[in-house]
Amino acid sequence: MLTLFFSISISFIVPMIVMLMATMLSKKMINNREKSSPFECGFDPKSSARMPFSLRFFLIAVIFLIFDVEIALILPIVIIMKTSNIIIWMSSSMFFIIVLLGGLYHEWNQGALKWAE
Numbered sequence: 001m002l003t004l005f006f007s008i009s010i011s012f013i014v015p016m017i018v019m020l021m022a023t024m025l026s027k028k029m030i031n032n033r034e035k036s037s038p039f040e041c042g043f044d045p046k047s048s049a050r051m052p053f054s055l056r057f058f059l060i061a062v063i064f065l066i067f068d069v070e071i072a073l074i075l076p077i078v079i080i081m082k083t084s085n086i087i088i089w090m091s092s093s094m095f096f097i098i099v100l101l102g103g104l105y106h107e108w109n110q111g112a113l114k115w116a117e
Contacts, residue, residue, distance in 0.1 A: 013099070063107065070100055073096065074096075077089070077092075077093050
């Protein structure tokens with residue numbers, strides 16, 4: 001009975017000591033307030049939220065989504081090549097790639113791919 005009481009008391013005391021030490025050692029100083037503030041896309045979180053949004057960030061995100069969806073749609077095309085009719089597979093694949101290349105050409109003409117001016 002004494003052994004059971006001793007093991008239960010140790011199993012409660014040791015975690016309590018560890019939690020108290022972690023709490024005391026992890027106190028944040030007021031100087032660390034800048035480190036714990038959120039930071040995203042180069043915006044200052046302490047400034048006004050009504051600042052005009054840069055269109056470059058939006059264009060980069062849209063181009064990323066387009067190419068991400070492109071990869072997600074091209075991978076199954078390669079996988080089903082063996083099981084489908086080769087003429088239908090080739091025509092649908094070429095149509096898909098031509099549409100994507102047309103969109104890329106349009107973005108290039110509109111200047112969306114210019115990173116620096």
